[in-house]
Amino acid sequence: xxxxxxxxxxxxxxxxxxxxxxxxxxxxxxxxxxxxxxxxxxxxxxxxxxxxxxxxxxxxxxxxxxxxxxxxxxxxxxxxxxxxxxxxxxxxxxxxxxxxxxxxxxxxxxxxxxxxxxxxxxxxxxxxxxxxxxxxxxxxxxxxxxxxxxxxxxxxxxxxxxxxxxxxxxxxxxxxxxxxxxxxxxxxxxxxxxxxxxxxxxxxxxxxxxxxxxxxxxxxxxxxxxxxxxxxxxxxxxxxxxxxxxxxxxxxxxxxxxxxxxxxxxxxxxxxxxxxxxxxxxxxxxxxxxxxxxxxxxxxxxxxxxxxxxxxxxxxxxxxxxxxxxxxxxxxxx
Amino acid sequence: xxxxxxxxxxxxxxxxxxxxxxxxxxxxxxxxxxxxxxxxxxxxxxxxxxxxxxxxxxxxxxxxxxxxxxxxxxxxxxxxxxxxxxxxxxxxxxxxxxxxxxxxxxxxxxxxxxxxxxxxxxxxxxxxxxxxxxxxxxxxxxxxxxxxxxxxxxxxxxxxxxxxxxxxxxxxxxxxxxxxxxxxxxxxxxxxxxxxxxxxxxxxxxxxxxxxxxxxxxxxxxxxxxxxxxxxxxxxxxxxxxxxxxxxxxxxxxxxxxxxxxxxxxxxxxxxxxxxxxxxxxxxxxxxxxxxxxxxxxxxxxxxxxxxxxxxxxxxxxxxxxxxxxxxxxxxxx
Numbered sequence: 001x002x003x004x005x006x007x008x009x010x011x012x013x014x015x016x017x018x019x020x021x022x023x024x025x026x027x028x029x030x031x032x033x034x035x036x037x038x039x040x041x042x043x044x045x046x047x048x049x050x051x052x053x054x055x056x057x058x059x060x061x062x063x064x065x066x067x068x069x070x071x072x073x074x075x076x077x078x079x080x081x082x083x084x085x086x087x088x089x090x091x092x093x094x095x096x097x098x099x100x101x102x103x104x105x106x107x108x109x110x111x112x113x114x115x116x117x118x119x120x121x122x123x124x125x126x127x128x129x130x131x132x133x134x135x136x137x138x139x140x141x142x143x144x145x146x147x148x149x150x151x152x153x154x155x156x157x158x159x160x161x162x163x164x165x166x167x168x169x170x171x172x173x174x175x176x177x178x179x180x181x182x183x184x185x186x187x188x189x190x191x192x193x194x195x196x197x198x199x200x201x202x203x204x205x206x207x208x209x210x211x212x213x214x215x216x217x218x219x220x221x222x223x224x225x226x227x228x229x230x231x232x233x234x235x236x237x238x239x240x241x242x243x244x245x246x247x248x249x250x251x252x253x254x255x256x257x258x259x260x261x262x263x264x265x266x267x268x269x270x271x272x273x274x275x276x277x278x279x280x281x282x283x284x285x286x287x288x289x290x291x292x293x294x295x296x297x298x299x300x301x302x303x304x305x306x307x308x309x310x311x312x313x314x315x316x317x318x319x320x321x322x323x324x325x326x327x328x329x330x331x332x333x334x
Numbered sequence: 335x336x337x338x339x340x341x342x343x344x345x346x347x348x349x350x351x352x353x354x355x356x357x358x359x360x361x362x363x364x365x366x367x368x369x370x371x372x373x374x375x376x377x378x379x380x381x382x383x384x385x386x387x388x389x390x391x392x393x394x395x396x397x398x399x400x401x402x403x404x405x406x407x408x409x410x411x412x413x414x415x416x417x418x419x420x421x422x423x424x425x426x427x428x429x430x431x432x433x434x435x436x437x438x439x440x441x442x443x444x445x446x447x448x449x450x451x452x453x454x455x456x457x458x459x460x461x462x463x464x465x466x467x468x469x470x471x472x473x474x475x476x477x478x479x480x481x482x483x484x485x486x487x488x489x490x491x492x493x494x495x496x497x498x499x500x501x502x503x504x505x506x507x508x509x510x511x512x513x514x515x516x517x518x519x520x521x522x523x524x525x526x527x528x529x530x531x532x533x534x535x536x537x538x539x540x541x542x543x544x545x546x547x548x549x550x551x552x553x554x555x556x557x558x559x560x561x562x563x564x565x566x567x568x569x570x571x572x573x574x575x576x577x578x579x580x581x582x583x584x585x586x587x588x589x590x591x592x593x594x595x596x597x598x599x600x601x602x603x604x605x606x607x608x609x610x611x612x613x614x615x616x617x618x619x620x621x622x623x624x625x626x627x628x629x630x631x632x633x634x635x636x637x638x639x640x641x642x643x644x645x646x647x648x649x650x651x652x653x654x655x656x657x658x659x660x661x662x663x664x665x666x667x668x
Contacts (some may be wrong), residue, residue, distance in 0.1 A: 012563060013389075014388060014389035014391070015389070016391065017391060018392075041383070044383070049378070051541050053539060053541055054540060055346075055347075055534075057348070057351060084565070087562040088418075090562065200389075206388060206389045207385050207386045207567055207569065208567055209390075226425050229346060230419060230540075231418070231421070233567055236567065239386075
């Protein structure tokens with residue numbers, strides 16, 4: 001994990017400039033399957049100009065909070081804080097607990113471990129929650145990115161209790177839980193746990209920058225104080241409130257993406273073992289992964305590879321029939 | 335300054351819910367003169383849907399950086415980091431220097447001192463830069479909010495040198511420097527100085543959330559690492575790049591707002607001494623300030639009062655002739 005110490009070394013999906021640099025001869029437009037973002041986004045509501053002009057007000061923020069509490073089924077006792085994306089929350093989390101001994105359940109999203117390291121914590125990546133040892137902070141993504149692994153609620157409640165007794169914290173990043181609500185800890189959020197939610201992935205609006213933390217009010221109040229007033233942009237407050245209030249859209253999108261992910265599995269099956277994922281992305285394992293990455297890149301299809309496991313590739317969902325058809329063609333036996 | 339220790343106690347302009355609660359009988363619509371935000375905003379460019387959907391990319395960010403460097407006349411040697419508003423930068427600044435002894439040149443914007451206090455620093459508010467004593471960090475707003483005080487560039491360069499020698503930092507918040515470019519430290523930014531710029535005020539788009547820090551690359555790289563990837567929303571990257579590239583608009587807006595501020599001074603003169611301000615707000619001093627705040631509030635005009643100096647009121651600029659006329663009528667001798 002040494003490479004994670006420097007920012008530049010962390011790979012992410014979603015930046016086509018990287019794909020273009022790797023494959024300058026590829027045909028345009030690129031099909032970007034390198035992220036786990038819903039390719040069919042929530043339809044943007046009308047945005048009054050005043051949302052851009054005014055400082056975001058308490059009324060707008062209250063409307064977003066109310067919609068988030070309903071959509072995420074947050075207990076009334078839990079605190080809630082909204083932020084311009086979960087990334088900044090990840091950076092601020094280390095300030096919630098004293099000097100930390102951190103276990104990150106890996107492999108997972110690459111930004112958690114370095115944020116704790118920057119704050120001076122000792123960080124280990126573990127493969128199994130049985131290995132937490134003396135850690136007072138445990139971080140996991142649930143369902144996990146990239147493999148979709150889900151840790152059961154009861155196990156999380158026990159773990160939060162253990163860490164609370166150590167004066168620590170269980171961080172559960174539910175960036176991909178919108179379409180798997182049964183996996184969410186939000187209806188519970190026991191003492192010692194803090195849950196992160198990401199708006200942009202399920203709603204296909206990652207450029208908006210909106211995320212949440214939910215947990216004990218001592219944690220969420222501290223995060224709110226660090227973020228200061230007006231943390232979330234006016235348009236993001238409004239779009240978030242409208243979209244999170246639309247349970248019907250989420251339910252229909254979940255069904256459509258589940259069908260898409262089954263269709264994707266069928267295309268991927270001849271190329272490797274589908275080892276996991278969520279309805280927004282699928283992970284395959286094959287010794288041919290580097291060759292497949294190249295083959296797809298040369299025809300303008302960008303998928304996600306992994307620094308620490310060259311045998312894996314993650315595929316996001318194509319967003320229209322043209323993209324499906326180009327992917328199907330690229331994956332046809334040579 | 336004890337009241338600043340708690341978030342709730344800091345007053346800000348711009349939240350009409352507060353005005354409505356104070357004056358529930360006031361006629362609608364309210365005229366909000368409680369902020370220093372340009373009431374005539376930069377015309378929003380067309381925003382492609384992809385800006386909302388994609389994670390903000392390196393190309394969009396590079397375009398914003400290039401526009402900011404030209405608009406703010408930033409030296410090529412200086413580092414630059416963009417953030418979702420300067421507020422979050424203010425919160426992160428204490429992590430750039432070891433245990434700090436901070437002097438804030440006051441009275442000024444209320445969020446600087448508490449951010450340093452939250453990080454464990456010792457904070458004093460000083461009236462004059464001669465009083466910095468053993469401080470290793472000095473924070474000032476230039477031109478100052480609310481009184482428009484400007485510290486000369488040469489004085490700032492000397493001060494940055496003194497603090498650099500102490501391993502410290504001079505923070506110059508230039509939130510209101512867009513229409514007073516001659517006051518800006520950006521063409522220099524000496525060692526030991528970090529300059530903050532706020533996009534939303536001059537361009538009248540405070541809901542967008544966009545701010546910058548400029549200084550030594552060791553500072554800006556550290557801030558960038560803390561903010562993580564995708565700190566600024568896609569639409570904000572694009573609007574910022576377009577607006578900061580439009581020098582003609584800024585120049586015309588500066589002239590128009592200067593004329594507006596002279597017009598405002600004329601209206602205010604019978605009610606108090608205009609003790610300062612910028613072209614976006616004027617500060618008056620009068621023992622009648624609390625009575626004037628009430629009188630304006632009752633007719634639906636919200637201005638900015640100050641917790642620690644009840645003899646002052648700050649007036650932002652009306653945004654249209656209807657607002658000017660209601661203000662003129664409200665300020666007519668009774």
